[in-house]
Amino acid sequence: MSKILVIGEQAEGKLNAGVAKVVAAAQAIGGEVHLALFGKELGAVAEGAARLHGVAKVLKVERPENERALAAVLAPQIVELVKQGGYTHLLFPGTTFGKDLAPRVAAKLDVQQVSDIMAVHGPNTFERPIYAGNAICTVEAPEGIVVATVRLASFSAVAADGSASIETVAVNAAVPTHTRYVGLESHKSERPDLQSAARVVSGGRALASSENFKKYIEPLADKLGAGIGASRAAVDSGYVPNDWQVGQTGKIIAPELYIAIGISGAIQHLAGIKDAKTIVAINKDAEAPIFEVADYGLVGDLFQIVPELTAKL
Amino acid sequence: MKVLVSVKRVVDYNVRIQVKPDGSGVMTEGVKMSMNPFDEIAMEEAVRLREKGKVTEIVAVTVGGAKCEETLRTALAFGADRAVHVKEEGEVQPLTVAKALAAVFKKEDARLFLLGKQAIDDDANQTGQMVAGLLELPQATFASRIELDGTGAKVTREVDAGLETLEVDLPAVVTTDLRLNEPRYLKLPDIMKAKKKPIEAVTLAELGVTPGAALKTLKTVPPPKRSKGVMLKTVDELVSALKAKGLV
Numbered sequence: 001m002s003k004i005l006v007i008g009e010q011a012e013g014k015l016n017a018g019v020a021k022v023v024a025a026a027q028a029i030g031g032e033v034h035l036a037l038f039g040k041e042l043g044a045v046a047e048g049a050a051r052l053h054g055v056a057k058v059l060k061v062e063r064p065e066n067e068r069a070l071a072a073v074l075a076p077q078i079v080e081l082v083k084q085g086g087y088t089h090l091l092f093p094g095t096t097f098g099k100d101l102a103p104r105v106a107a108k109l110d111v112q113q114v115s116d117i118m119a120v121h122g123p124n125t126f127e128r129p130i131y132a133g134n135a136i137c138t139v140e141a142p143e144g145i146v147v148a149t150v151r152l153a154s155f156s157a158v159a160a161d162g163s164a165s166i167e168t169v170a171v172n173a174a175v176p177t178h179t180r181y182v183g184l185e186s187h188k189s190e191r192p193d194l195q196s197a198a199r200v201v202s203g204g205r206a207l208a209s210s211e212n213f214k215k216y217i218e219p220l221a222d223k224l225g226a227g228i229g230a231s232r233a234a235v236d237s238g239y240v241p242n243d244w245q246v247g248q249t250g251k252i253i254a255p256e257l258y259i260a261i262g263i264s265g266a267i268q269h270l271a272g273i274k275d276a277k278t279i280v281a282i283n284k285d286a287e288a289p290i291f292e293v294a295d296y297g298l299v300g301d302l303f304q305i306v307p308e309l310t311a312k313l
Numbered sequence: 314m315k316v317l318v319s320v321k322r323v324v325d326y327n328v329r330i331q332v333k334p335d336g337s338g339v340m341t342e343g344v345k346m347s348m349n350p351f352d353e354i355a356m357e358e359a360v361r362l363r364e365k366g367k368v369t370e371i372v373a374v375t376v377g378g379a380k381c382e383e384t385l386r387t388a389l390a391f392g393a394d395r396a397v398h399v400k401e402e403g404e405v406q407p408l409t410v411a412k413a414l415a416a417v418f419k420k421e422d423a424r425l426f427l428l429g430k431q432a433i434d435d436d437a438n439q440t441g442q443m444v445a446g447l448l449e450l451p452q453a454t455f456a457s458r459i460e461l462d463g464t465g466a467k468v469t470r471e472v473d474a475g476l477e478t479l480e481v482d483l484p485a486v487v488t489t490d491l492r493l494n495e496p497r498y499l500k501l502p503d504i505m506k507a508k509k510k511p512i513e514a515v516t517l518a519e520l521g522v523t524p525g526a527a528l529k530t531l532k533t534v535p536p537p538k539r540s541k542g543v544m545l546k547t548v549d550e551l552v553s554a555l556k557a558k559g560l561v
Contacts, residue, residue, distance in 0.1 A: 142529070313561055
């Protein structure tokens with residue numbers, strides 16, 4: 001039987017919304033599921049993790065060095081947990097935390113990692129995207145432990161109706177001091193998180209300025225209670241922060257509704273929105289590739305259309 | 314300070330790839346190939362660090378078949394002083410590539426290892442982190458800014474929550490993200506000079522590397538097609554359509 005360890009991501013006392021989706025992937029594999037959390041003092045976040053459906057045990061690994069998630073500090077601890085626990089599978093969320101950490105652990109375990117699992121066909125067989133999601137591979141992992149990151153847009157969060165036991169574990173692993181956290185530049189927002197929002201309004205280079213993002217995109221997003229995303233071009237031009245980027249190398253999202261405004265629809269952007277349930281595109285160029293994937297398209301001047309749409313919703 | 318930069322030959326990012334109907338993979342014959350865009354950014358950063366006087370020698374490396382030599386020539390045209398070609402035909406997966414690169418890094422006794430955060434063909438995003446894990450080095454991934462001084466580096470990383478800054482001791486591994494820099498256009502004189510720069514060929518066996526157990530690809534298919542959409546004429550039509558679907 002499989003014994004799966006999910007590496008939980010948490011920051012500032014909050015469990016990352018993606019962890020519930022990694023647990024869903026673990027359920028699809030089947031077997032006993034444990035969830036490990038790392039921090040200085042974990043408290044309430046462990047209780048939230050223990051409610052995730054199907055988790056049997058939550059392991060709390062608390063030490064001062066774990067206050068911030070540093071791959072070089074967490075990796076030796078995870079390797080030790082894997083050895084102690086005899087896990088067959090090690091799953092990480094497909095977030096920047098998971099992507100940074102998982103391969104370091106995989107290398108230390110001498111395992112070829114599977115990146116961005118989209119579907120589970122068996123305990124060793126998974127689907128994953130290549131070429132910005134323009135091809136889907138079914139891969140079989142060799143004998144031995146499976147280390148994988150989970151593509152969050154491909155799984156639905158498990159319900160919070162479980163009751164796992166919570167254990168504090170002492171992990172005997174030396175951690176390095178060669179990497180130090182200096183700071184995080186983040187902007188707190190009342191807005192729904194882009195990665196998990198049910199509705200997202202996204203702007204492209206056509207917005208032409210950050211003022212226009214505030215003037216046109218934000219009111220629409222406010223009306224819809226939506227998160228805000230952007231194309232790479234808009235981020236590169238400095239109109240919006242980097243963590244708003246949606247695409248192959250930015251965030252890969254799967255909202256119920258995605259409204260792309262002034263976004264041409266480059267292959268790399270489409271990679272980030274392929275799993276959106278309904279895509280709406282507004283662009284003045286009728287030939288823009290975005291219209292090939294949009295469920296509803298409206299050709300016209302966004303500076304006229306968007307305020308009208310905001311008013312009429 | 315010596316910098317090692319790893320580069321990969323991939324299908325050009327502008328190409329619309331075709332999936333072979335028999336499920337055996339993606340069509341790459343006769344398709345335009347280029348240096349992985351993230352590795353171009355790594356090369357550009359190495360050259361800028363040298364222009365700032367922080368770096369004295371740049372060595373480029375690739376793991377791949379004979380055709381990958383053209384990618385090394387591009388690296389040399391960017392400004393690498395010499396290159397190492399770890400010759401291995403066929404698919405080489407990240408764990409094996411990382412073992413080879415780790416061996417080259419040790420052999421070269423470099424202080425900084427720069428490479429792209431992911432290759433746009435397999436989108437694995439593993440190699441840099443694996444090299445760091447194998448060599449027990451600091452890693453700073455998804456870098457959008459690098460500041461080097463003699464003993465360490467301050468790296469700003471693009472993460473889900475925003476921009477995180479880390480301090481790492483050297484030697485270290487840094488993987489590059491899109492906004493680190495904009496690579497220069499290569500000029501003909503540099504391309505010509507590159508033809509004369511040395512490339513050392515080496516095998517996995519010579520590096521003491523045994524390939525890791527690999528993932529087996531069972532089949533490759535195109536993604537599910539979205540059903541055809543509808544072009545609307547007015548905002549009113551859009552609002553009605555969204556209301557009808559219960560989306561607003």
